[in-house]
Amino acid sequence: MKTREQLGGIYSASITAYDEAGRISAAALQRVMERNLTEGAAGFFVGGSSGECFLLTEAERIEVFEAASSFSGKTNLIAHVGAISTEEAVRYAKAAMKLGFDFTAATAPFYYGFSSKEICRYYYDIAEASGAPVLIYNFPGNTHKEFGTSDLAYVELFRSGAILGVKQTNYNLYQMERILNLNPDLIAFNGYDETMVAGQALGCVGSIGSTFNMMLPHYKRIFDLFNKGERVQALELQHRANNCMEAMCAVGLIPAIKYELARQGYPVGRARRPFMPLTQEQKDYVDGVLDKNLVAGEHFKG
Numbered sequence: 001m002k003t004r005e006q007l008g009g010i011y012s013a014s015i016t017a018y019d020e021a022g023r024i025s026a027a028a029l030q031r032v033m034e035r036n037l038t039e040g041a042a043g044f045f046v047g048g049s050s051g052e053c054f055l056l057t058e059a060e061r062i063e064v065f066e067a068a069s070s071f072s073g074k075t076n077l078i079a080h081v082g083a084i085s086t087e088e089a090v091r092y093a094k095a096a097m098k099l100g101f102d103f104t105a106a107t108a109p110f111y112y113g114f115s116s117k118e119i120c121r122y123y124y125d126i127a128e129a130s131g132a133p134v135l136i137y138n139f140p141g142n143t144h145k146e147f148g149t150s151d152l153a154y155v156e157l158f159r160s161g162a163i164l165g166v167k168q169t170n171y172n173l174y175q176m177e178r179i180l181n182l183n184p185d186l187i188a189f190n191g192y193d194e195t196m197v198a199g200q201a202l203g204c205v206g207s208i209g210s211t212f213n214m215m216l217p218h219y220k221r222i223f224d225l226f227n228k229g230e231r232v233q234a235l236e237l238q239h240r241a242n243n244c245m246e247a248m249c250a251v252g253l254i255p256a257i258k259y260e261l262a263r264q265g266y267p268v269g270r271a272r273r274p275f276m277p278l279t280q281e282q283k284d285y286v287d288g289v290l291d292k293n294l295v296a297g298e299h300f301k302g
Helices: 026-038 058-071 086-098 116-130 152-158 173-182 193-201 212-227 231-251 253-263 280-293
Strands: 009-013 043-046 076-080 103-107 134-138 163-168 187-190 206-209
Touching (some): 009 076, 009 212, 026 058, 043 058, 058 086, 076 086, 086 116, 152 173, 187 193, 193 206, 206 212, 231 253
Parallel strands (some): 009 043
């Protein structure tokens, strides 16, 4: 199993690319991934929220894993396998690990009011199926499930060896620190692009971000500056990144990322409905904010 040092760094939360007919385009996805590797990505989080996972069929989700698996052995690969049904999540986990992914990750099962014991059983089952510890994709804003560190079922889960750590897509970074405090062997990835420096300060080994698909050099610079102790410079670039994030969230984050990738020469299709494409006014607004704040990759050489 890879060490925390091998797993540390910047990960793109990969988009799902489509062709003009709306079908999965392995070639377009691989082109973006190759670009991100050149820019310094440590790995990829495949099939998550940025990849429109819950808008895909089961066959399509596995097709995305197959496309990304061409990078197996070349970089770190984490497959998001979360589902409401344990059996469905297990099928994804088995498929991903067979394709050469390093680990799986999973959101908590949502919609129904599952108990903490039921949620823990779901993670134990995924770990058993994958043959490796699972990264908890902690996204309570969407799943409406919290991993309370005073809940004994969750305490046992975090100390069990079935869990790799947590992708903390939650503004409550204190919760993440408390989870790490339960078990020093756990690792954490920051999950909100806009809180990356705060996540690093509280112990994250890396960061997994949606906007990294189209602005990875900017975040790589923030990450490296912080680790070198140049905190003022890191925070200044975080402010600028957050200006970009604020603008994209205001018009629709996933459609905006896909639009900006196309503007940069990496067409990946439109986000699936009910997402709507950006209007010209929205495009002009986002372009203006990014052009003002985003530092181009070539500025980071040396």
